[in-house]
Amino acid sequence: MDEGNVVVFVTSGPETSQRCATPFYMANIAAAMDNEAEMIFQIDGVLLMKKGVADNLMAKEGGKRIIDFIREAKEAGVGMRVCSAALQLHDMTEDDLIDECDGVVGAAYMTDQGLDASLVLCY
Amino acid sequence: MAELKNCLLPEDLRYHIEYNVWIRDNADGTHDIGMTDIAQSMAGAMIHCRPKKVGKVVKAGKSVATVESGKWVGPVKSPFEAEILERNDAIEADATILNRSPYTQGWIVRVKAVEGDSALAGLLDVEAAAAGFAAYMAEKEIEECIHCEGFDG
Numbered sequence: 001m002d003e004g005n006v007v008v009f010v011t012s013g014p015e016t017s018q019r020c021a022t023p024f025y026m027a028n029i030a031a032a033m034d035n036e037a038e039m040i041f042q043i044d045g046v047l048l049m050k051k052g053v054a055d056n057l058m059a060k061e062g063g064k065r066i067i068d069f070i071r072e073a074k075e076a077g078v079g080m081r082v083c084s085a086a087l088q089l090h091d092m093t094e095d096d097l098i099d100e101c102d103g104v105v106g107a108a109y110m111t112d113q114g115l116d117a118s119l120v121l122c123y
Numbered sequence: 124m125a126e127l128k129n130c131l132l133p134e135d136l137r138y139h140i141e142y143n144v145w146i147r148d149n150a151d152g153t154h155d156i157g158m159t160d161i162a163q164s165m166a167g168a169m170i171h172c173r174p175k176k177v178g179k180v181v182k183a184g185k186s187v188a189t190v191e192s193g194k195w196v197g198p199v200k201s202p203f204e205a206e207i208l209e210r211n212d213a214i215e216a217d218a219t220i221l222n223r224s225p226y227t228q229g230w231i232v233r234v235k236a237v238e239g240d241s242a243l244a245g246l247l248d249v250e251a252a253a254a255g256f257a258a259y260m261a262e263k264e265i266e267e268c269i270h271c272e273g274f275d276g
Contacts, residue, residue: 025196028196028197029189029191029196032186032189032196032197032198033173033186033189033198034185034186034198064194072195072196076197
């Protein structure tokens with residue numbers, strides 16, 4: 001399906017780095033296929049949006065850095081938002097977020113996005 | 124055939140610099156769209172190419188196909204609004220055709236311009252395209268095109 005909207009929920013973080021590249025890749029592909037693509041980071045996923053964390057993080061040793069996956073997805077037009085409760089969980093504030101992050105959202109927003117999506121992916 | 128830093132640009136095609144695509148006029152009201160030698164060099168070894176479905180009408184600037192390589196994923200964009208008449212199934216089965224034969228076997232989709240030939244007015248001939256791609260390559264810091272074994276130019 002194309003020209004729908006795809007929402008990618010990311011709960012995986014640096015402790016399971018092998019799970020951290022695919023969500024950006026899939027969001028990038030979705031955007032390249034002219035879908036609206038949005039990523040929402042919850043639980044440990046918000047750490048991927050924290051300044052400095054993705055800079056030297058790789059899904060596989062010697063592979064592409066997660067920050068490069070983030071930048072490519074961003075360039076493709078993927079929206080990236082973090083869960084407000086997950087920020088609190090990790091004692092983070094909006095000032096801790098990288099420039100690629102589009103903002104902080106609440107549970108109702110996330111639920112609405114999931115309900116309205118053509119495709120929901122969870123990592 | 125024009126050549127620019129080992130990148131080949133056939134003279135019988137028209138080009139769109141930003142989208143890095145070529146367009147062939149089939150002289151029957153249809154046009155083929157494909158990736159340039161520069162685009163295939165930037166992407167590296169292709170893994171997948173998925174053209175959109177026949178019958179789909181794609182607006183200008185939207186993708187007619189999605190390409191995945193070892194180091195890049197992204198759209199192949201149409202410079203004009205077009206209806207997809209035919210897609211090249213061979214490249215879906217073997218995307219490396221785009222590396223080996225970007226201008227002949229590697230055509231991606233055959234389309235009909237919704238607004239007719241007037242929609243093609245903004246495309247560049249090879250001379251203008253060579254100048255445009257020279258600036259594009261400088262901006263992207265691309266030194267030269269890379270051709271794999273079996274490249275047919």
